[in-house]
Amino acid sequence: MTESDSALSHLDLETPEKPFLDANELVINMGPQHPATHGVLRVILRLDGEKVLGLECVIGYLHRGVEKIGEHRTYTMFNPYVDRMDYVAAVSNGLGYCETIEKLLNVEAPPRAQYVRVILTELNRIASHQLWLGTHALDIGAITPLFYTFRDREEILKIYEKYCGARLTTHAFRIGGLQYETYAGFEQDVRNFLNFFLPKIDEYEELLTTNRIWVERTRNVGIISGKDCIALGVTGPVLRASGVKWDLRKAQPYANYKNFDFDIPIGQNGDTYDRYLVRVAEMRQSVRIIEQAVEAIPEGPIMAKVPKVIKPAVGEVYHSIEAPKGELGYFVVSDGSTQPYRVRVRPPSFVNLQALDKMCRGQLVADVIAVIGTLDIVLGEVDR
C-alpha cells in the first residue's frame, strides 16, 4: 500500500514557488476546439513561459452514455453501440464485447470464426496504428506520412467493406461467432494486402525513424517509467514502450492467440520516440499473426449454438482484450433478463489519458501536442 502511495505521490501538484507579482505564469486553455487535440479534449495548461507546470484534462464533450444505453438494450442490440466508442478500432471493440458475452453464456465461437476474428482484429490494429501514425506525424508537422498511411489504410477498409459492407463502424462479429461468412477470395485479399503492406511499413520508417527533426521532437519527450505506467493503469503500446512486457494476447490469451507465434515489441526509455517504434513494430507483428492465421483458417461453421434470445444466467463477468490502444475490458452484470443489468467498459484511452499530466510536466507547450498524439487517444472512447 505504501509503495503504491509513493508511486502516485508525484502526481500531487508540487507547490509551485510563487514569486511576488509574477507576471509570467499563465494558464491557457487548449481546446476543446483545437486542431491538435484529436477531437474535443480540453486541456487546461499552467505555464511558466513555455514550460508546462501542470495540466488538467477536461473531458466529457463527447459523452453519449454508451454504458447506460447498454442497460436498456438487449445483449444483441447493444453490440453495434460498442463500435462507436473507439471508432477507429471498431472491430476490436466488437471482439471484446462478443467474447465477454460468450464468456457469460459459456459458449465458444467455432474455430473458423476464431481465425477470421483474429485476422480482422489484427487488420484493425494495423489500421488504428496507421491512423495514429498519420495524425501524430501531422501534429508534429510532418504532413506527408498522413497521406501515406491513409492510402494504405484504405486497403484494409476495402477488405472490411467487402466483408461486411461497412468501413468504419463495422459490427463485424456476433455473439457466438461471425456476422457473415467470409466472401470468396477473402484469404487472397488479405494475402495481397500483406504483400502490399510490408514494404509500406519500411516507407513510413524511411520518412520518420531516422529523420533528425522527428527524432529531436520525439526523443526524451513525454517520458514515463514502467512503474508509473503500472501505477496509473496505463496499458498498451504506451506501457510496452516503457519496457514492461505486458500484452494480453500473451498474458491472458483470448480468442486463439495462443496458437500464433509473435513477439511483444518493447521500448526502453518510455519516450515518444519509443512509443512510435513500438507501434511500428506492432504493425509488423500483426502482419505476422495475420500471415499465420490466413494460412490456417479451418472450414466449419461460423456460429456457435447461441439462443436467439440471449438470456444469460444471473452473474457477472469481466473480460479484457488487447485493443490497439491498450487493455479494453468489459464488465457485464446479468440479472437473468434479456438486457444487461450493468455494462461497464474499461477503455484504454480513458485510462491512458491520466498519464498526460505526468508525461507533460516540465515539457514545453509544443511537446504537449506531441504527447497527446503519442497517447493515441480517441475521444469517443474516453467520453463514451
Add this chain to the structure above:
Amino acid sequence: MFLTHIWLIPLLPAVGAAVMFFFGRRLQKATVSAVCVGSIVLAFILACGAVWQYSAWSSTSDNFHKPYQTILCTWLGSDTGHLNYRTQDGSPAPLQADVGFLLDPLSSIWLLFVTGVGMLIHIYSTGYMAHEGGYYRFFGYLNLFMFSMLTLILANNYVLLFVGWEGVGLCSYLLIGFYFHRKSASDAAAKAFIVNRIGDAGFLLGMFFIAWYFGSLRFIEVTHIAHSGRFSIGDPIITAATLLLFVGACGKSAQLPLYIWLPDAMEGPTPVSALIHAATMVTAGVYMVARSNALFVLAPTSMKTVAIVGALTAIFAASIGLVQNDIKRVLAYSTVSQLGYMFLALGVGAFAAGVFHVFTHAFFKALLFLGAGSVIHSMSGEQDMRNMGDLGHRIPITHRTMFIATLAIAGIFPFAGFFSKDAILWETWSREGGAYRFLWYVGYATALMTAFYMFRLMYLTFHGRPRMSHEAEHHIHESPMSMTVPLIVLALCAVGTGWLGWPHSLGGSDRFTKFLEPVFAGEARVLQEEGRTSQLVAGVEEQHNSSTEWLLMALSLAAAGLGWGMAWRSYRHADKGYTEPIAAAVPPVYDVLLHKYYVDEGYDYVFTGRRKLGNVRLGVLGLGTASAWFDTHVVDGAVNAAGWITRLTGTISSWWDKWIIDGIGVNGPATLARILSYPARLFEWGLVQWYALVMTAGLVGFVFYYVYR
C-alpha cells in the same frame, strides 16, 4: 340509527377526499374510483335511510313536524362565553357555532338530490375522466365538494352553513381551474372566486345582523324568534339583513348582477358543470333564502327585490342563451335563467314552488349537462354547436335522454319541468298587484325563450347536416356504460319527479308541497296576517280559479310548443353556414346578445379597471393607480422633504467641520509646514524626470552664457 349518525353523511366524502389528498398520487385509477364513488354511494344510502327514518320520526305525535337537530360539539365560541357580545336590546349573548346537523323536509329534499345526482355524476365521471390526467385530483375535489355541500345542507346554524358555503366555493374554484395549465380556465376560476367573495361579504354582514338582532345563529332559534311576533313586518333591520343575505345568494346562485362567473365556469370538466354549476351548488343560494324564509316574509321589500331580480335574471340569461354557440354555455345561461325562476318563486312567496323547481331542475339540468358531456366526449372535445349536427343516430342513448331533458326543461306535459315551472308561473299570476302580473309576463316570455333555445340546441346538435370535420366525424362513438347508465337514470327522474308535485287542478295531490308544509307553514301564516291572499300554500286552500289555472297551463304549453316550432323551423336542416334567425331579423340585437349585453366589458370599465374609460382608469386598478400616485408623490414627497432638510443641515455642519475646524485649525499649521519645506525638497525629488529637467535648465543656462557672453 341513520338519523343519529347523520354526521356520517358528510364525513364519508371527507374521508374520500382525505385519502385522495394524502395517497391519491400513488393509487390506481380503479382504487380511486372505488374509494370516491363508494363513499358517495354509501352517503346516498345513508341519506335515504336518514330521510326515511326522519319521516317516520316526524310523524310521531311527540315530534310532529319538528325538525331533527343533533349537536356534536361547539367549535366557535363556547358556553363560558368569552366570545360574548351584546345584542340590539343590550342583553349579552354568546357567539356560538356548533357542529350540529339539522334535518327537516327542506334539507331532506336537498340531501336526497345532492347525494343522488352526485352519485350518478360520480359514476359518470369515472367514464368521462378515464383518459384525463389528474384523475385522483378530480375525484378528491369532487368528494371535497360533496362534503362541503352536505355540510351546507345539514348545517344547523348560519356559521356552519357558511363553512359549507365557502367550502363549495373553494371546490368550485378548484374544479373550474382543474385544467390549470389553460389560462382561460385559471382565469375563470379566479373570476368565480372573486365574484363569490362579493356575495360572501353580503352574506357575512347579513349573518352579523342576524346575530346582533336575534342573539342566535341557529336556524331553529332564529325561526322561533321570528315567528314569535316580536318583530313587525317590514322591520328595517330585518330588511337589511335579508337583503344582505340575498346578496350572498346572488353571488352563489348567479343572479344579476353577479351572474357573470357562471358562464365562464364552464371551463371546468363537464361533470363538474353538471354537478356544481347546474344541479347542486348554485342552488345553495335558493336553499339559503328558503332556509331564511321566516326572515324574508318579515321583509316585503326584500321579497319584492328577490322576485324582481329573479325575473330579470331569468329573461336576461334566457335571451343571451338564444344565440350562444357553445353547447355548454347555452346550458350555463339556461341554468342562470332557471335559477332566476326559482328566485322569482321565492320572491313571490311560493317557497314550495321554488324548491320544487330546484328539485326537478337538478335532474333535468344535470341530465342536460351530462348529455352535453357525452356529446363533447364523442366529438373529441368539440364544444361548438356550429361544428356538430346529425349526431342523433350516432349516439342514440345520449340523444334520447337529452331529448327527454329538453322536453322537461321546456315545460312539456307531463315532464318534470312542466309542473314546477307552471307552479311558479301560477303563483306569480295569482299574487295581487300589477307588478306581479308584469313578472308573470317576464316569466312567460322566458318560458318561450327557454323552449326555443333548448330545441335550437337539440336540432343543432342532433339533427340537421353533419358539420364537423371528417376526422372528428370518424371518431364519433357512443359513450361507455358508466356514462350512459346515469343518463338513463336521470332521464327517468326527469320524467317522473314532476309527478310528485302533480297539482290539484289536474287532479293530483301535490305531495311535494305537503311534504314541505312544516317548514313553510309559519310563513303562510305570516303572509295571511299581512292580509294577502294565501294562494302560495296551494294545498291548504282551494281558493284559486281552476279554469284560470288551466288557461295558464295551456298558454305555457303553447309557448313551449311555439318555441319548439320556431326552433324546428329554423334549425331542422341546419348545414354549414346556417343563418341564425335573430341575426337575420335584427342584427344589432343579435350582436348585443352574442356579446352578452357587453356586461363583462362594462365590468372591466367600471369595476376591475382592466379597460380604460378615456384616459381614466376606474375600478380596482384605477384605485391602485391613484393610491400609487398618492404614495409616490404625497407620502414619499413628504418623506423625501424631511430627508432633504436633514441632509442640508448635515452638509452645512460638515462643511463647517471640514473647512473651518479641520482646515484652519488642524491642517493649517501642517500645510504651512509643507509649503515652507517645498524648496528644500526640490533637490531630492525622487522623480527621474525632474533631474532631467534640472539638466535641461543647466543646458539652457550654459548655452545662454555662451551665446550672450
Add this chain to the structure above:
Amino acid sequence: MLHITTLHYLVLGAALFLLGVIGVLTRRNVVIVLMSIELILNAVNLNLVAFSRLWGGLHGQIFAIFVITDAAAEAAVGLGILIAFFRNKETVNIDEVNLLKW
C-alpha cells in the same frame, strides 16, 4: 530657399532634439521616454552627418555609426531595466520609479 544648406539640416536636427527633450521631460511612460531618447540621439546623428557632408570628411559618419551602436546598447539595457521594473511593480510609469522618495 531652393538651396538646401547645412543650416537646414541643423535646424531640423534641433527641432528633433527639442521634441525628444519634451518627450523625456513630460511623458510618464518609460517606453516612450526611451523612444524620446532615441529621437535625441537621432537628432545628434543628423547633425554629425550634416557636418560630415559640410566638411567632406567621413568622421562624422563614423561617429554616427558609433552613436547608433550606443543607442542599441542603451535600448537593450534600458528595456531590460524596464522589464525588471515592470515585473516588480506592474507599471511602466516613470514617476512611480521613486523608491528614493519614501
Add this chain to the structure above:
Amino acid sequence: MNSIVQYIQSYLASDKTPGAAGNMFWALVYIMLVFVGLSVAVIAMNWLERKILAHMQVRLGPMRVGPHGLLQPIADAIKLLLKEDIIPAEADGLIFWMAPFIVVLAAFTVFVVVPFGPTHAITDMNIGILFMLGVSSLSVLGIVMAGWASNSHYPLIGALRSSAQMVSYEVAMGLAVVSAILMTSLNATGTGTLSMIGIVQAQQAQGEWFIFKFFPLGLIAFFIFAVAMVAETNRAPFDLAEAESELTAGFHTEYSGFRWSLFFLAEYSAMIAVSSIAVTLWLGGWLRPFPNLLSGGIWELVFSFFPGVTFLFFAAICFYNTVRMPKHPLFRIQTIGLAAFGVVLALIGLVLFIPAVSMRVQDIFWFATKVAAFMYLYIWYRGTFPRYRFDQLMQMGWKVLLPMGLGVLILTASVALLQQKLWHP
C-alpha cells in the same frame, strides 16, 4: 518614331542599370516589369507548390479549375479578393490595416537591387546587400504589428515567435553574408563591394562561384544561409509562427480575404527575395554554368539555346498531357486549354531562339532557374520535414548556426589573408 527606336536601342546598348544611369523612365519600366513578373511568379509558385506537394503525398492536387488545375491560383485569387474584409472589433484598426502593406512593401522593395542580369536590375546600389537585408528585416515590423493589432492570443504568440525567430536568424544570416562579401575583396585593389551586381561580377572575375570558394568554407557559409533563409521566411520546418497544430495560423489568424492574400504574396516574394540573395552571393547570380571553363563561341551558342529549349520542353510536356487527356466531351475545353498553354510556351520558346532576344534574356533565365531550384527546395522541405520545436529552433540559430557562421567568417578571413600575403604578395 525613329527617335523612340533609337532611345530603346541606346538603352539596350547601355551597360548600366537604369537606376545607376539615372534614367527614370526605364527605371519605372523595370519596376513595373519586376512587379508583374513577381506577381506571376508567386501565382505560379502557388500552383507548383500545391501540385508538387500533392504528388509527393500521393495525391493529385488541384485538378478541376483549368487543365491540371492551372487556373486554380487565379480562382483562389478571385475568391480572396471577393471575400469580406474583416477587421476584428477589438483590433487596433489603423495598425491592423497597415501591417500587411508594410510586409508586402518590404518584400517587394528588396527587388530594387536584385540583379537579374548585369544591366537587368532597377538600380545598382553601393550598399545593395545591406539594403536588401535591412529592408527585408522591416517585414518583421509588419508581422509584429499584425500580431499585436489583432488583439488575440494566437496571433500575438505567433507574431512574437516569428519575429524572435527572424531576428535571431538574421544574425547567422548576416555572418554568412559577411563571409561571402569578404570574398569579393580578393582582387587587386583589395577592396570588396556591397553592390549586388558587383558581387556577381566579382565571382565572374574570380572565375568561381563563391559556393565553391575556399572549399568547404563557401559551402558552409552557403549552408548556413540556406538554413537561415528558410527560418527567415517562416517556412517548414521552421514554420512555428503558423504552426497549425499549435497556433492555428499564427500572426495572420485574424486576417481574411485581400489582406490575407497580401501576407501570402509577401511570404512568397520574400522566399524569392532571399533565394535571390543566395543565388547572387553564392551561385553566381545571372552567370551561366561554367562560364570560364566552357567559354568560346560554340559554347556561347549552345548555352544560348537553353532558355528556348526549356520552354519547348515544357511545351512538350503540355502536349504530351494534352494527348493523354480523357477523350470525353466534358474534357474538351480543358484539352484545348492545355494545348493552347503548350502553344504559348512553345511560341515563347521559339521567340527565345532569336539571337538578339536570347542574348538579352539568358541572364534572366539562368537567374530564374537558380531561384526556381530554391523554390523547389522550399517545397521539398515542406513535404518532408516535421516541425521544429521553438526551443530547438532557437538552439539551432544561436548555438549551431551562429558559432558556425563566426567560425566560417574567421576562417574565410584568415584564408583570404593568407592567400593575399602568400600567393599574391
Add this chain to the structure above:
Amino acid sequence: MAPVATPFFFYLLSGIMLIGGILVITRKNPVHSALALIVTLLAQASIYLMLYAPFVAGVQIILYAGGIMVLFLFVIMLVSIDRSIKERQFNSQWVVGIIAATALGGLFIAAFTKGDKIFPEHVLPMVENDNTQNIATLLYGQYMFAFEIASLLLLVAIIGAVVMAKKRI
C-alpha cells in the same frame, strides 16, 4: 547618382520626421509611438542618403528600424499596456518641461542666427561610390580601438540586459 529635387525631398522628409516626432511624444499607445518613431527613422535614413551617407542610411535601417525598434515593440507587447493607456500620460511637471525645452529651442535659434556665417558657402563634392569602402577603411584603421570598445560595450549591454530581464538565472 546625384540626388534630384533636393529641396522638395528635404522638406517632404523633414515634414515626415517632425510629424513623426510629435506623434512619438503625444500618442497614448506606445505601439503607435513606436510606429511613428520607425517612420521618423526611415525618413531620416532617406535624409542620410541625400547627405551622401548611404552606409549610415543602411545601418540606420538595419539597426534602428529592423533591430532596436523591434526590440521596443517586443517589450511593449510583453508589458501590458492596457492599463497605462487609461492613465494620465504626462507627468506633473509637464508645463515646466515644455517651458525649459522652448527656452532651449530659443537659444538654439539664437545660436544659429549668430553663427550663420561660420559655415562655408559651398559644399565639397562627394563621391558616393566609394563611401562604404572609405568608411570601412576609416573604421578598421583609424577608429579600430573605438570599434573594439564599441563591441565590448555591446557585449556588456547584452549581458546586462539578459541579467536584468531574466527572472531566474
